Amino acid sequence: MIPDRRVTASEVLDRLLVLEMVRVTEAAAMAAAKLIGRGDEKAADHVAVEAMRAALNELPMCGTVVIGEGERDEAPMLFIGEKVGAGDGPNIDIALDPLEGTTITAKAGPNALAVLAIAEEGCLLNAPDTYMDKLAIGPGYPKGTIDLSRPVSDNIRSIAKAKGVEPGDIVACVLDRPRHSGIIAELRALGCGIKLIPDGDVAGVIAVTDPETGIDVYVGQGGAPEGVLAAAALRCVGGQMQGRLVFRNDDEIGRARRWGIEDLDRIYSLEDMAKGDCIFAATGVTDGSLLEGVHRRGQCVTTESIVMRASSGTVRRVRAEHRC
16 A cells, blocks of 8 residues: 655646646636726726635645735735635645736736736745835846846846847836836936836736847836736746835835834845745736737637746746637
């Protein structure tokens, strides 16, 4: 008789590699897609959260949400610390955003995603719901090419040197926000191309890994939880990323300290934010540069997803038809 053996976290991650992870993000994306262009951000987010939670609770794992919904809003579902999964199997940490781009979805804009990352326990940064300064590049650059402690212009010159081009040949992705006026001016002074995006900085960071986007670097300030999700994706395909938490008031500092963060000026590396064996999955809600959105075609709904694993460096695209 073969003795019972506890299933390891790595084996569970392997089992969930494609179909199970993608089913979760597909469920959230299809639910949110019904509200594309309807102008109701909260309703779109709510149905995505419900669908993702239901799908997660069918998975064979003991999951804990470490990046989730509305820390400040006291969200009733998929909040930080919530336990999900069928309750059998090893402990898994989960970072998620059932609808990354609520405003995008409400306005039928590009690049809305349903996003999920899982890792072995303790391998994802418990980032508080604050802003984060982010700097990210794709694979193929020498280690140390970027340094968040240096000015943007210095980093652009470093990237250009490593790529063998002039600084003016570099294309940067930046969230279109008033707080980025200084960064944009610095980039313009170097002659860089700039792709301004209205929302969805997870997709913006991931874009640096795909040569077809033409984007070399992501720079700017966005949500810290989204930074961890993006770091999980970069861990799977290679690249470099640094992040630094930004605190606007004492309440945000207090929340960071409740999560055990004492060094408020720390610059986090990619491995600080997502380490070990992790898996990242995303399904398009609206059409974008990364993925096609949800579409109704006759009696079917079609989805496009991407799923990546850090330990193998595998990237899979999954196109699916779902009967209506």
